[in-house]
Amino acid sequence: MSSVSSKQGSRFGALGVYAVIYLAFIYIPVMFLPLFSFNDSIFIAFPLKGFTLEWYRQLANSEGMLDALYNSIKLGCVVSVLATLLGTFAAKAVTRYRIPGRGPVITFIMLPLVIPGIIMGIALLVIANMSGVGLSLFTIGLGHLMVSTPFAMLVMVSRLEGFDKNLEEASKDLGDNPWATFRRVTFPLALPGIVASLLLSFTISFDEFILAFFLAGTETTLPVYIWGQLRFPTQLPTVLALGACILMISFVVVTFAEWYRRRGVQLKTNSGV
Amino acid sequence: MSDETFISIQGVSKHFGDVHAVDRVSIDIARGEFFSLLGPSGCGKTTLLRMLAGLEFPTMGEIYIDGQAMSSVPANHRPVNMVFQSYAIFPHLNVKQNIGYSLVQDKLPKAEFDAKVGEMLDLIKLPGYEDRASHELSGGERQRVALARALIRRPKVLLLDEPLGALDKKLREKMQLELRALQRSVGITFVFVTHDQEEALTMSDRVAVMSGGRYLQIDTPTKLYEAPQNREVADFIGTMNFFDARVRETIDGKVAIDAGPLGNLTASPGSLAFSAGQNSLVAIRPEKITISSAKPANGNAVQGVIDDTAYLGDRSHFYVQVNGVEKPVAVSAQNVNQSQLSGEGHQGQIWLSWSDDAIVLLNAD
Numbered sequence: 026m027s028s029v030s031s032k033q034g035s036r037f038g039a040l041g042v043y044a045v046i047y048l049a050f051i052y053i054p055v056m057f058l059p060l061f062s063f064n065d066s067i068f069i070a071f072p073l074k075g076f077t078l079e080w081y082r083q084l085a086n087s088e089g090m091l092d093a094l095y096n097s098i099k100l101g102c103v104v105s106v107l108a109t110l111l112g113t114f115a116a117k118a119v120t121r122y123r124i125p126g127r128g129p130v131i132t133f134i135m136l137p138l139v140i141p142g143i144i145m146g147i148a149l150l151v152i153a154n155m156s157g158v159g160l161s162l163f164t165i166g167l168g169h170l171m172v173s174t175p176f177a178m179l180v181m182v183s184r185l186e187g188f189d190k191n192l193e194e195a196s197k198d199l200g201d202n203p204w205a206t207f208r209r210v211t212f213p214l215a216l217p218g219i220v221a222s223l224l225l226s227f228t229i230s231f232d233e234f235i236l237a238f239f240l241a242g243t244e245t246t247l248p249v250y251i252w253g254q255l256r257f258p259t260q261l262p263t264v265l266a267l268g269a270c271i272l273m274i275s276f277v278v279v280t281f282a283e284w285y286r287r288r289g290v291q292l293k294t295n296s297g298v
Numbered sequence: 299m300s301d302e303t304f305i306s307i308q309g310v311s312k313h314f315g316d317v318h319a320v321d322r323v324s325i326d327i328a329r330g331e332f333f334s335l336l337g338p339s340g341c342g343k344t345t346l347l348r349m350l351a352g353l354e355f356p357t358m359g360e361i362y363i364d365g366q367a368m369s370s371v372p373a374n375h376r377p378v379n380m381v382f383q384s385y386a387i388f389p390h391l392n393v394k395q396n397i398g399y400s401l402v403q404d405k406l407p408k409a410e411f412d413a414k415v416g417e418m419l420d421l422i423k424l425p426g427y428e429d430r431a432s433h434e435l436s437g438g439e440r441q442r443v444a445l446a447r448a449l450i451r452r453p454k455v456l457l458l459d460e461p462l463g464a465l466d467k468k469l470r471e472k473m474q475l476e477l478r479a480l481q482r483s484v485g486i487t488f489v490f491v492t493h494d495q496e497e498a499l500t501m502s503d504r505v506a507v508m509s510g511g512r513y514l515q516i517d518t519p520t521k522l523y524e525a526p527q528n529r530e531v532a533d534f535i536g537t538m539n540f541f542d543a544r545v546r547e548t549i550d551g552k553v554a555i556d557a558g559p560l561g562n563l564t565a566s567p568g569s570l571a572f573s574a575g576q577n578s579l580v581a582i583r584p585e586k587i588t589i590s591s592a593k594p595a596n597g598n599a600v601q602g603v604i605d606d607t608a609y610l611g612d613r614s615h616f617y618v619q620v621n622g623v624e625k626p627v628a629v630s631a632q633n634v635n636q637s638q639l640s641g642e643g644h645q646g647q648i649w650l651s652w653s654d655d656a657i658v659l660l661n662a663d
Binding site: 188192214 | 351352353372373374375378379380382383384386388389390399400402403447448451
């Protein structure tokens, strides 16, 4: 018995070492961001010089960066809502109705997932110039909508397929009109999917670089702005401070999303016979 | 049960593309009747039920419920409710909210709402279950909750789509009896869809046997079993032995037939018409054949050899090879005394006998 447990122990030991290396590989580079954001030096190098909040103060006063951040948040909100709406309708159509050409329709909606961003960026740039729309946040938004809608649809299709379509029929049978069915059955059951889709499309828009780089007019998004700042070494610590803030917010958001998703999974298992 | 027609299905067809799921079906169902649609999967029974519910609309034909044409009435305005095969219990609502789902539109005072839900819980014998979450219910409990939810507004018709399919055998038999008792006590017309012939025979006033989008026969369970109208029904309901035969002549309402290896027989034609020289089919139920070691003194008899025996506790099945008959003849015998149990008493050549009354005469297809 002791031999078995020692064997298991060594196995877990090796796995444990692997796990530690794996986690370190992923998270140590990211952890440098907050670490150096409090370092009292413009050079990103050890040894650390001392603790300072100077970079956070500069961040609060950096108008260009805050504008870009505001643009990104605004864009992310609009894009996530629109992508989730479109994704939900498309998902409802392909999961609930007998529509002709269902397969090709799904393929076309999903295609932007596999088109390289740089190709799409160039294509949209050409179209924007040709049509005389001009480059602005609006054109970036359109680009982001194109790439995030397939993700939103994927999330919503899996959510809508996850619950029995008899539930919607039962609601109809029990006297609900289509709107009441949506309000009382479809929406509450799809809600975890809707939240996941909003978070996902927001994240996609928020850190998208290539399309924004090609399609930006006078106003830029945060990733494009940060890329521009990297040419000025003195600005780097401020970027780190911003990065640390974003990291913190992402952590909170992802934790919330995961908690919400698990709640959704629980509901789903409950709906089984 | 009154004879007044309550649901009238008139020439109804439903096509999905090229598939004729339901093909020109006309059925009248009486008020308060327990009516079953029986058939294998894909026979159109569920599609027909869904058209009654308003979840599908007929391609052709019209359905009348209580004298009102239904073609322009959506599901939410029909006086019918349905128990789904999957039960479709709302997973985000508790038992009380599920059962009272259709009452919410009425905006009842809370006390009245609770009283109505409580009344239904008493009816389905689950008192005190109001606050249970839907995932805490067992299969049988879910089935009852689905039933209560469908009955709470006292629909004129209750539609049931294989509601017992997901339950284990013991529970299913118990629920069959309970459902029948419930139907009698509430007096609502039930339309019940099943592929289980035993279930249909046990519970129904009348059964429509369906196949390929059409019905083969609509009759009481007894008539379906004792006097099937064609080979498909005879074959689908229970077990049946078939023998090719030819009509010799018809005299005094009786038909004289030449049944080849079984010899010359006389049968009653039932409601079917036969003429001399016509090919026909002699059908005999396994339990209506008697097995014996000695030749019976009189009556119809044929000699054979026992090919195989199956012991089923209360009865045994014998499969008997008869010269000139392709398939072994199935015989079912009650195990009244122990010597008959394994067919030990019947070795070598045995005799099969049956009365004229046991013969069902069918048209050859």
